[in-house]
Amino acid sequence: MFFSNGQEFKETCGYEINGVWYPRVTKIVEIKSKPALYKFYAEVKGDGENIIKLSADEGTRIHEAAEKILTGKSIDIDSSIRPAMEAFRQFIEEQAIEVRPEHIEQRITHPEHRYSGTTDALATINGKFGVLDFKTSQSIYRDYNLQTAAYMEAWLKRIPTLETRWIMRIDQTKICFSCGAKLRPKGGREKIRPARDMNNRAFPLCNNHEWSELQGEIELQEFPEWKKDFEAFLGAKRLWEWEYEYWLERVGYLVPTL
Ligand SMILES: [Zn+2]
Structure with a gap:
């Protein structure tokens, strides 16, 4: 990434909290290479940036709607994401997921390790209290564990009773009846994936799909062990600090010596 001045670097890569600048968790984890992304860019032949932008906008709309549903605000859900949000509302009710309004979209800081991030929510699910992060991707990727481990460690400074973390994937798809x-x-763009059997073997695609209406899809996964992921996050942070040494020195950031 390129920056024209220190101010731009600070605004893009961090948050200033009470006069202290902290690098952002989501920027730090970007340092890790994502091989699947290269495959995606090759597949979509030059449309990559545009698809990513549109997907990000959709992700933002889903996040905003989820936050409003959790706080019990009545909202007008955009028709483009309605199936996903109806499924979300139903899932929250059925699983009796509890979220306090003051635990939604909160900025959190780790003062010793010097980073900051915004968590989607802290929630109580099945009697456990933890960090809940929403994703709108097509599956739950292992990389997300770096981000949520950083949130866990930062929250534990404030709330020592925090026990676990979850990723909730909010999505919508159509299913072929044949x-x-x-x-x-x-x-x-529309991506079609075959159904799979229990051994993960793909069923052949038919020649004449008959698509259902869009259906919401919710997937919740718990990742109770986060210590190793946190170590990996700190490793990524060291690498990030090395990569941006030039700018970090200019903005007066001191690499933590823990
Ligand atoms: Zn089909």
């Missing part, structure tokens, strides 16, 4: 394939409209 071959079971899934169609996922995202970022202005």
